Amino acid sequence: MSKVDSISNDNSKGISRRSFLRNTTMIAGGATAGMFIPGVIDKTNALDLMKHSNQPEVIITAKGRALIAKMQAEKKILLIDSMIFAYKANLGKAPTENEQLQPNDIVHNAKIQQQIRLSENAIALSTTLDSDVGPFKFNWSCLYCSEYDTIIAVTYPKLTTKTVDGPGVKGNTLIRSFILSYDDIAQITNSAVMAVSPNFVAHQRLNNVENSALQAIIDQQGQDWFIKNGFMVLPFEGVYKVMAGVAYISGHRIELEHSRIIDVANKPFYIYVDAYKNNNDPDGLDTKFNIIASTKDLNNYVNTDGVHHYYCKLCQVMADGTVSDLRPQNTVVDKGWAEAQDHQAIESVSGLKIYPISRNLAVNDTIPEGYNGLRINDKIYRVICHGTVNEIDANATFVIVNKHKYFLQPCIEGQSFYSIDNLEHYEPLSDWGDKINYAAEICRKGGLILWIPNKTYQFNKTIVLKDINVQWDGTLELCSNVIGIVFKYNVNLVGNPFIIRSRSLEHFDKAMVMLTSSKEKINGKWKTKGCVENKISQLNILNGWIDYQTFSNGKVLDSTKLTGRGLVLLAGSWTAGLTEQRAHEYVWRNFVSDVYVDGFEQPYVLEAVIDDITPNRWITWVNGNKLHNLCARRFRQGFTVISPLLRPNGKIGGEVAGNTCASLDFQWSRYSTESFLVCEGRNNKFELMGWDAPKTATNTIKFLRGNTFPPGYGEAAGNIVELYGATLRHLNGSDLSPLVYESNPGLNTFIAEGFQGRNLMPESSPPTVGSTLTNSYIPKLDNFLAFINDRPGCHVKLFKNGHIQTKVDLAPMFDFNPESAVRLAVKKGDEYKVVISLENAINHFNMAGSTLGYNNLTSGKIEIDLHDRHKQSVYSSKQTLKTANVTGFINATNIKTIVITYSGFDRDGKLNISSIYGQTYNRNAAQGVMTADGACWMQDDIKINKAGAGVVIRDEVNGQLYRIAIANGELKLAPVNK
Numbered sequence: 001m002s003k004v005d006s007i008s009n010d011n012s013k014g015i016s017r018r019s020f021l022r023n024t025t026m027i028a029g030g031a032t033a034g035m036f037i038p039g040v041i042d043k044t045n046a047l048d049l050m051k052h053s054n055q056p057e058v059i060i061t062a063k064g065r066a067l068i069a070k071m072q073a074e075k076k077i078l079l080i081d082s083m084i085f086a087y088k089a090n091l092g093k094a095p096t097e098n099e100q101l102q103p104n105d106i107v108h109n110a111k112i113q114q115q116i117r118l119s120e121n122a123i124a125l126s127t128t129l130d131s132d133v134g135p136f137k138f139n140w141s142c143l144y145c146s147e148y149d150t151i152i153a154v155t156y157p158k159l160t161t162k163t164v165d166g167p168g169v170k171g172n173t174l175i176r177s178f179i180l181s182y183d184d185i186a187q188i189t190n191s192a193v194m195a196v197s198p199n200f201v202a203h204q205r206l207n208n209v210e211n212s213a214l215q216a217i218i219d220q221q222g223q224d225w226f227i228k229n230g231f232m233v234l235p236f237e238g239v240y241k242v243m244a245g246v247a248y249i250s251g252h253r254i255e256l257e258h259s260r261i262i263d264v265a266n267k268p269f270y271i272y273v274d275a276y277k278n279n280n281d282p283d284g285l286d287t288k289f290n291i292i293a294s295t296k297d298l299n300n301y302v303n304t305d306g307v308h309h310y311y312c313k314l315c316q317v318m319a320d321g322t323v324s325d326l327r328p329q330n331t332v333v334d335k336g337w338a339e340a341q342d343h344q345a346i347e348s349v350s351g352l353k354i355y356p357i358s359r360n361l362a363v364n365d366t367i368p369e370g371y372n373g374l375r376i377n378d379k380i381y382r383v384i385c386h387g388t389v390n391e392i393d394a395n396a397t398f399v400i401v402n403k404h405k406y407f408l409q410p411c412i413e414g415q416s417f418y419s420i421d422n423l424e425h426y427e428p429l430s431d432w433g434d435k436i437n438y439a440a441e442i443c444r445k446g447g448l449i450l451w452i453p454n455k456t457y458q459f460n461k462t463i464v465l466k467d468i469n470v471q472w473d474g475t476l477e478l479c480s481n482v483i484g485i486v487f488k489y490n491v492n493l494v495g496n497p498f499i500i501r502s503r504s505l506e507h508f509d510k511a512m513v514m515l516t517s518s519k520e521k522i523n524g525k526w527k528t529k530g531c532v533e534n535k536i537s538q539l540n541i542l543n544g545w546i547d548y549q550t551f552s553n554g555k556v557l558d559s560t561k562l563t564g565r566g567l568v569l570l571a572g573s574w575t576a577g578l579t580e581q582r583a584h585e586y587v588w589r590n591f592v593s594d595v596y597v598d599g600f601e602q603p604y605v606l607e608a609v610i611d612d613i614t615p616n617r618w619i620t621w622v623n624g625n626k627l628h629n630l631c632a633r634r635f636r637q638g639f640t641v642i643s644p645l646l647r648p649n650g651k652i653g654g655e656v657a658g659n660t661c662a663s664l665d666f667q668w669s670r671y672s673t674e675s676f677l678v679c680e681g682r683n684n685k686f687e688l689m690g691w692d693a694p695k696t697a698t699n700t701i702k703f704l705r706g707n708t709f710p711p712g713y714g715e716a717a718g719n720i721v722e723l724y725g726a727t728l729r730h731l732n733g734s735d736l737s738p739l740v741y742e743s744n745p746g747l748n749t750f751i752a753e754g755f756q757g758r759n760l761m762p763e764s765s766p767p768t769v770g771s772t773l774t775n776s777y778i779p780k781l782d783n784f785l786a787f788i789n790d791r792p793g794c795h796v797k798l799f800k801n802g803h804i805q806t807k808v809d810l811a812p813m814f815d816f817n818p819e820s821a822v823r824l825a826v827k828k829g830d831e832y833k834v835v836i837s838l839e840n841a842i843n844h845f846n847m848a849g850s851t852l853g854y855n856n857l858t859s860g861k862i863e864i865d866l867h868d869r870h871k872q873s874v875y876s877s878k879q880t881l882k883t884a885n886v887t888g889f890i891n892a893t894n895i896k897t898i899v900i901t902y903s904g905f906d907r908d909g910k911l912n913i914s915s916i917y918g919q920t921y922n923r924n925a926a927q928g929v930m931t932a933d934g935a936c937w938m939q940d941d942i943k944i945n946k947a948g949a950g951v952v953i954r955d956e957v958n959g960q961l962y963r964i965a966i967a968n969g970e971l972k973l974a975p976v977n978k
Contacts, residue, residue, distance in 0.1 A: 057155065058178055059095040064152035067145065068182060077190045080145050080152055083110050083127045083176065085138040095154040099142070107136035108162075112143075117191035122181045131171035131261050132447070134164035143178050153180055172239050172263035224249050224312040226327050231256060233271055233315040235323050239263045240271070242291055242314070249275040250300070250310040252287040264293045268319050270326075272298055276309045352417070354380060365389045367401060372419075372453070374399065374408070381408035384454060417451040417471060418443050432476075433461030443468055452476070452495075458502065462578075465491045466517075472497035477544070483510045483576060487590075488517040489529060493536045501564070501599075503544035503557075511565040511576070512541045512600070515590055518579035531569075531587040536595070541566045543599025546634070554598065554633075559671045562634055565605055566597035571620035572609030572654075582611055585620045593628040601672070603632035604661075606681065607642040610654045616647050621655040629663045636674050638666040638690070643681040644706040645714040654706070656681035668692045675699060680706035683718040690723075699741040703748050717747035741883055744853055783917040784843065785898075787814050788836060790954070790961075799833040800824075810834075813916045821853040821912040831903040832911060837896070843920050844893045845875075849886030850900055853914035860911075861904035867897040952976055 060068075071078045086105040110127040117123055125143060139159045143152040155178070164171040185191075226232075230245015240262045246255045252275050262271065274290045291314075292298070298311045316324045352373030356365065361376050369386040376396050387402035398405050423435040436452070436459070443450045444467055454473040460480040466488035475498040478484045484499055499512055517531035545561035546554040556562065570576060571585040587608075597603035604627070608620040622643075632638050639661065644654035661684065666676050668691060676690040679702065693700055703716040742748060789796040789810050796814075798805040812820035813834070824832055848864055860881030866874045875892040879885050881902065898918065902911055944950055950965040961976040 057094060058153050058180065059097055059099075059155070060153045060180070060182060061099055061151050062097040063150050064143075065097075065182075067148055067150050067152070068185070068188060072184065072188050076188075078145065078188050079147055080115070080125060080143050080180075080189060081112055082144040082146055083112055083125070083178070084108075084142050084144050084151075085110070085129075085136070085176075086140040086142075087136070087138050088140050091139055091156060095156050099151060099154045101140070101142070101151070105140070107138055108133065109144075115189065115191050117186040118179070120186050121183055122179060123186050123189055123191040124177055124179050126175070126177040129162055129174040129176070130447075131163075131173050132165050134162040134171055137161045141176065143180065153178060171261070173261050174263060223251075224328050231273060231314055231327065232325065233262075233317075233323050235321060236261065238321075240317060240323065242271070247273065247312070249273060249287075249289070249312050252277065252310065254287055254289045260291060262291065262293060264317070266295075267317055267321065269293050269295050270297075270316050271314045272311050273314055274298075274309055274311055276307050352380065352382060361389060361392060361399070363389050363392060376408070383408050418448040419451045419453055420457070421453055421455075431459055431461050432457040433459035433463050436463050437461070440465055440468055452497070454496075462486060464488065467491070469494075471495050474498070475500060477502045478508075478512065479505055481505065481508050481510055483514050483578070484512040485514070486578065487513070487515045487531070487534045487536065489532050489534065491534045491536070493534075493539070496538055496540075498540045498542065500542040501544050505544070506561075508561075508564040511568040511570075511605075512597075513539065513566065514568045514570055514576065515587055515592075516568075516570040516573040516576065516578065516585070517587075518573040518585065519581040519583035526581060526583075528583045528585065530585070531571075532589050534590045534592075536591070537593045539567070539592075539595045541595070541597040541600070541603070543634075546599045556599070556634065556671060562599050562601065562636075562672055564600050564602075566600045566603035566632070567592070567595060567630075568605040568607065569622050569625060570605075570607050570609075571622050572607070572611070574611075575609050582614065582618050584618055587622040588624050590625045592626070592630075595627075595629070596631045597635070598633045600634075601636040602640045603635045603638060604630055605640045605642065606656045606659060606684075607640075608644075608654045608656050609642075610644045610647055615653075616649045616651075619647075619653045621652070621657070623655065623658045625659045627659065627661045629665075630661070631665045631667075633667045634669040634671055634673075635666070636672045637678050638673075638676045639664060639678070639686065639688075641679040641681040641684065642706060643716075645680070645682065645716075646707055646709060650709075650713070657683045659684045661685065662687045664688045666690050668694070668697070675702055677721070678702045678704065679719055680704050680716050681719065682716060685720045685722075687722045693739075698739070701740045703740075703742040705743050715744055715747055716742070717744075719748040720751065721748065722751040784845075784920045785814055785836065785916060785918045787811075788838075789814055793839045795837040795839070797835045797837075798822075799835065801831055813913050821914040824911040824913070826905050826909050826911045828905055828907055830905055831901065833902075834900045834913070834916060836898040836900075836916070838898075839896070843895045844891075845895050845898075845918055845920050846890055846892075847887055848890075848898060848900075848918040849884065849916075850913065851884045851915040851917075852881070853912045859904065859906045860902060863899075863901040863903075865899040865901070866892045866895045867899065868894045869896040871897065 068078060084101070084106060085108045086101055087107055088105050108129070110129060110133075112125050112127055114126050115123060116125075137159060139156060140154070141157055142154045144150070145152055157176070160174065162172065162174055225248050227246045229243050231247050232243045232245070234241045234243065242256065242260045242262065244256045244259045246253065248254075254273070254275050270293070272292045272294060274292050275287050276289065277287045300308075300310050302308050313326045315326050318324065353371050354373035354375055355361070355367055355371040356375055359375070360378065361367075361374050366388050367374070367386045371386065372382060372384045374381050374383055376392060376399075379396070381396065383399065383406050385399070385401045385404070385406045389399060389401055390403055391400040393399065393408075396408055398408055400406075418439060420432070420436050420439045423429065423439055426435060426438075429435045429438055436450075436457075440450055440463075442448065449469045449471055450465075452470070452472040452474045456475040456477055458477045458479050460478075460482070462483045463476070463485045465485065467490045469492045472493060472495040476484070477500050479502040487493075501508055501512065515531050515534055515536075517529055519526050519528050521527075522529075542548070543562060545557050547557055548554045569587045569590065571587050573579050573585060574582055595604075606622050606625075608622045610620075611618045630639075641656050643656035645652070645656075647653035659681075664676075664687060666688070668676075673693075676688060676693075677686060677700075679686075688701075690700065701721060703719065705714065705716060707714045740750065788794050796810050798808050798810060808822065808824070810822060812822050826832075845866060848866065850862060850864070862879050862881045862885050864875075864877045864879075864885070864887055866876075868874050874895060875887065875890050877887050881904070900916060902913075905911075948965075950963040952961050952963050954961055962973045963976050965972055965974060
């Protein structure tokens with residue numbers, strides 16, 4: 001986001017914060033001058049407004065005039081796309097042509113949806129602030145062109161308060177327009193009135209048939225008539241609510257699906273319904289309507305474009321705010337609504353059928369069938385039940401009906417729900433997957449909440465959700481080998497959702513739930529829209545081949561059916577068969593919490609792929625997601641991260657990084673579990689509680705390479721694993737290596753809390769002077785053997801099958817570079833021996849060990865021997881060769897020689913010795929070799945007091961060691977013999 005102080009039409013003030021404006025919420029609508037509900041604006045109504053509107057003066061800014069002139073000269077189209085609302089504490093008397101706007105003054109930015117040509121020199125532009133927008137107040141408004149970052153015109157409306165929907169309260173709907181006058185403004189803004197279509201003969205015949213039907217309706221029921229309380233206007237906390245329902249206006253059927261709120265300040269006025277239809281448009285046969293507030297009597301007319309308008313007066317709002325119903329009284333069907341006005345209004349707002357009508361629910365009431373809401377303690381709760389009420393919880397958390405307990409869910413008034421049950425008998429669609437997708441589309445268009453009631457729905461087609469709120473209370477049973485549900489972007493999931501693999505599904509190798517977003521066609525162009533801002537909670541993903549009815553914890557009926565994936569975050573949707581379009585894809589800023597997965601090979605997967613056709617073209621990543629409180633049982637790999645990290649050209653792609661995975665609670669299963677965590681990504685954090693891993697379990701946490709780059713590139717590195725006690729209960733004190741495997745050891749951090757893990761990270765001081773604690777399971781602890789091969793009085797030798805190897809550089813075993821190693825070719829039956837001689841000191845060791853890098857040997861043995869100055873063994877340990885082998889804490893005194901022997905190889909391969917280390921009681925790294933590991937800075941002076949001592953450095957050409965010394969104030973170098 002650019003960092004600019006103000007929005008201005010003064011060139012000396014700089015550039016405005018365009019990025020701020022473009023990312024502000026935009027509400028689309030279409031009406032004029034605060035008098036229309038969102039809908040179509042026609043030319044006649046706009047001209048009428050132009051004549052009679054009392055809106056404040058509109059000033060075209062100097063910069064706006066300059067831009068219009070420039071566009072006219074260049075014969076380009078000017079797109080005025082936004083209407084900005086602001087509140088200024090110190091507002092002048094009238095707008096000026098040099099208006100300036102501070103970003104902090106902006107309260108809302110709305111998109112212009114309708115633009116009408118009134119004449120060659122006048123256009124009308126409108127927007128609507130719906131009831132779900134706010135709250136804020138404004139006294140300043142402008143038209144804005146984001147393409148050229150220009151404020152076109154400004155007005156000072158009176159101070160207006162915009163309220164928003166809330167519990168029990170419906171927000172107001174404000175409708176605002178600009179009528180902009182300027183020479184040839186209609187041409188330069190491409191404003192036009194819809195042209196009249198040709199009168200086809202077939203269309204005319206259809207009109208004749210339709211006109212006959214309309215006349216028959218009028219003859220039978222009257223000119224205008226209404227069903228029950230449809231289009232009835234009620235006063236509602238200072239505004240006016242037009243009730244949902246059906247009406248026939250001049251024989252034309254119209255339906256208001258959801259109640260609308262009207263807020264008009266000046267009283268008295270009339271509220272009309274304006275039904276209109278373009279009889280010359282073969283594609284516009286449906287009757288549309290607006291709801292209009294006017295102080296004048298309005299009559300039917302046909303405008304210049306052939307659109308027929310039919311008016312019916314709904315009510316008159318008096319000066320004191322009272323409402324007189326003017327709907328034709330003799331044609332209102334069933335007027336028995338008076339006693340239940342409030343009840344019906346609440347039902348309309350909440351989307352529920354509520355019992356009882358005018359009082360609270362009581363014990364011994366009988367709830368009829370067909371109700372999904374209850375009135376308890378003057379509040380509305382959503383629940384589906386019927387029968388005799390046995391008990392009502394004092395805290396309104398449950399009711400007992402017919403001796404069954406039903407939990408109550410509070411209903412927030414102002415939210416409208418669309419139940420998928422509405423499509424139960426919808427014949428064009430037979431599968432519940434298709435029906436739910438269709439219902440989701442209805443909800444997106446209508447701003448409704450998708451409701452999956454507390455029932456079981458079997459489905460065979462993938463469900464795709466985006467830009468929607470979902471109240472999921474039921475169970476979706478997947479009956480085909482397809483991806484169950486795809487969350488694309490901006491999905492807010494609440495409730496108590498269950499999705500289960502059907503027991504009838506013999507083979508399953510897909511994902512039950514997937515977060516991904518492929519390229520979409522938007523306005524005719526293919527665009528990438530990331531999988532972002534999904535919020536998922538309380539999700540249960542189960543396998544139908546586990547019997548939960550007979551056994552509370554579930555019993556596996558067939559262990560071969562524990563296949564497929566549970567929850568997957570995927571960048572690269574084409575690999576899942578969701579699209580054929582390759583593209584840049586990313587999964588970012590998703591929030592997942594409280595998920596339980598049982599009975600799948602891989603319950604949780606984060607995956608970013610490299611395209612197999614054009615691998616260097618597309619970038620994919622799964623970064624910055626928050627996953628919390630994830631539980632899993634009966635799995636093979638509890639949490640899997642698949643990430644190549646780099647494309648073949650060496651640039652980032654297929655990256656999984658920066659994800660936070662907290663409170664992972666995984667239960668080891670005797671059926672199939674191999675590991676708790678397998679990770680190829682980097683810089684992710686895992687908080688893991690792994691339960692009941694057997695003593696024989698190995699490599700339960702793995703960090704692997706997802707590519708074939710050379711060592712040091714694209715490593716699974718920088719990840720943090722925080723382990724809890726239950727994971728570690730079978731480990732032997734200081735040795736974590738049976739549990740952990742790294743293809744390149746030491747690149748990830750492990751934290752073990754509690755008494756059971758207290759010896760796993762025994763590092764009490766940094767491995768070298770100036771470095772920090774590593775928290776590594778590989779003991780880089782206070783290593784006395786650091787650079788031991790270069791120390792005076794110390795010698796290191798390597799033997800192969802008893803023969804000394806003089807041409808092998810042994811430095812990588814002692815240099816603390818985890819990406820380097822002494823790489824030795826191995827034949828079956830070979831033996832390698834490393835002998836470290838410490839001649840000039842007495843050393844008391846409490847630990848020694850060895851670490852291997854990129855170990856590709858399936859078996860082998862290691863023997864660690866510590867000898868005193870008489871060459872007698874003080875300590876000896878024989879172990880199976882692993883990634884890391886350590887002695888554990890020991891007490892080996894007066895050690896002069898350390899011998900580490902590698903043998904017992906069952907096949908040819910490579911023995912890569914990454915590190916040999918040791919810790920002493922009486923010495924530390926500060927008494928050994930000082931190293932700079934990339935960021936080693938000394939804060940104080942280096943003081944050398946001993947005569948003949950000094951700083952020893954190596955000649956980078958010939959390798960000779962030299963001591964820097966001072967004699968009589970002169971600097972000198974003296975060679976040092978090893």
